[in-house]
Amino acid sequence: MRIRNLLSLILTLLLASATFxxxxxxxxRVMDSTGSVMPGVQVKLYEGENVVKEGITNDTGDFELPANPGDYKLEVAAPDFNTYTEMVKVTPxxxxxxxxxxxxxITQNVEVTETRNEISIDSDSSLQTTVLKQDFIDALPDDEDELASYLSQIAGARGGAGGGAT
Incomplete structure (x- = not known):
């Protein structure tokens, strides 16, 4: 009977230590710098160099990783964000x-290449060239107002309501 009580006591102590x-x-909870929660973020728990637990944050940015008590490195990583690391002491x-x-x-290099559109002054290659002959120039009016009116008509400008060109 005494041995039975001793075994019961030892068994009780073993079960109690396993419970502790x-x-x-x-x-x-994982948030960005504005305080918004971040769902779908990768969370890892390292013991030394080894990953012992890992998970993903839920829709409210929360995570939960079961682990034995001890010292761990917590690592949180998300695209376009700096990786967060912190040493944590896990206790019950x-x-x-x-x-x-x-x-x-994020750095981005943009290379801009300039292409110049040269303006041609060669009348043989220009499609918009109008050559005025000397007798045409001699026949232009001497009065400035008449000359302005005449040149406006050549250019196709017409006066509209309010005196503006159309």
Whole structure:
């Protein structure tokens, strides 16, 4: 009977120590710098160089990773954001973490190549050339107002209501 009681006591102590060695949870919420939650973000828990747990944030930016108590590195990564890392001490009674992601600096190089459109002054190659002969120039009116009116008619401009050209 005494051995039975001793075995019961040992078994009770072993079960109690196993209960205290239960896993803890690393919980938290991931947000951007404006405070908006970030769903679908990758969250990893490292022990040394090894990934021991990983998950994805839910629709409200929350994550939960079960882990044994101890020291870990938490890594949170999302496209176009700097990777967030933090050393955490996991305990059964630890509170939720708040992770704020910062936008990554994105650099973009743009190369602009200039192409010049040369203006041709060669009358043989220009499609918009009008050559005025000397007798035409001699026949132009001497009065400035008449000359302006005459040149406006050559250019196809017409006076409209209000005196503006149309």
């Amino acid at each position: 060695a239960q896993t803890a949870k690393v919980k938290g 009674d630890m509170g939720p973490l708040s992770v704020t992601m910062q936008l990554a600096i």
